[in-house]
Amino acid sequence: MKRRRADLALLGNTVIWGATFTLVKVAIRNVSPMLFLALRFSLATAVLGAFFRFRSRKAAAPAPPGRDARWWPGCLTGSFLFSGYVLQTQGLRFTTAPKSAFLTGLASVMVPLLGALVYRNRPQVSEVVGVLVATAGLGLMTLESSVGWMSRGDLLTLLGAFGFAAHIVALGHFSEHMSFESLSVLQVGSSAVLALIFCGWVERPHAEWRPVVVCAILITGFLATALAFTVQAWAQQFTTATRTALIYMLEPVFAWLTSYVLVGENLSGRAAVGAVLILGGVMLVEMKPLYPRLHPSE
DSSP states (O other), rough: HHHHHHHHHHHHHHHHHHHHHHHHHHTTBBBBBHHHHHHHHHHHHHHHHHHHHHHHHHHHHHOOTTTTOOOOOHHHHHHHHHHHHHHHHHHHSSOOOHHHHHOOOOTHHHHHHHHHHOOOOOOOHHHHHHHHHHHHHEEEEEEEEEOOOOHHHHHHHHHHHHHHHHHHHHHHHTTTTOOOHHHHHHHHHHHHHHHHHHHHHHHHBOOOOOHHHHHHHHHIIIIIIHHHHHHHHHHTSOOOOOOHHHHHHHHHHHHHHHHHHHHHHOHHHHHHHHHHHHHHHHHHHSSSSSSOOOOOOO
């Protein structure tokens, strides 16, 4: 039951990220991407710090000793998270949006490979099959033509996908050894610090303070960052990194649903088949596991 709740919580994250995709896409036309990330993560850090500080004062019992003594795991996961975002953003300047979406989605393929290589976490057969099916669906949904040769932007985006995969794997490992509160604050805070450091280095910061920019910073800061990454830090105590990556492949499906509701964007037949395959890959893992094996925390 804990694993089911964790998977549903991660599904909620994909809904949030998919729903805010269009908002962020419009907002960064009026604000430089790195400045946007710096403001987004800084706001989320302030919100989480204030919330957990208030909650700790209200708690009846102190936190278990030793679980929050280390700060470096949170900073490490935060650096992976930041690298994924910054490389994806910079890569988008030199490649197409469909290619960026597909290459970023390849993080789901990298997660079981990284987990097996670094922590020797062998994924279930159903997880591997589900990831492959969902990846095929992602390709149909996002790529309008063949991938072709790899440009500079494609390479940067692929490296960003590696950063996202490393973040999921590292978070899954450290969530078993640290409280999710400390882990969420440290990873978001370190991402904010890195974004502020690189803000003036990789771009010339600028912003036009239009309502859409303010709304995007507030919504992504509160929901898509503070809430979402806290939920992920909690959920990965009870589910595997591979399942997390697979659930996150649903993001483009929810992004399309939001675009359809807001601006009436239709989905082609090819893309619709891709969406069905992504859903099928997730359902394959959730409903019909092959050689099931419990997560270490279950």
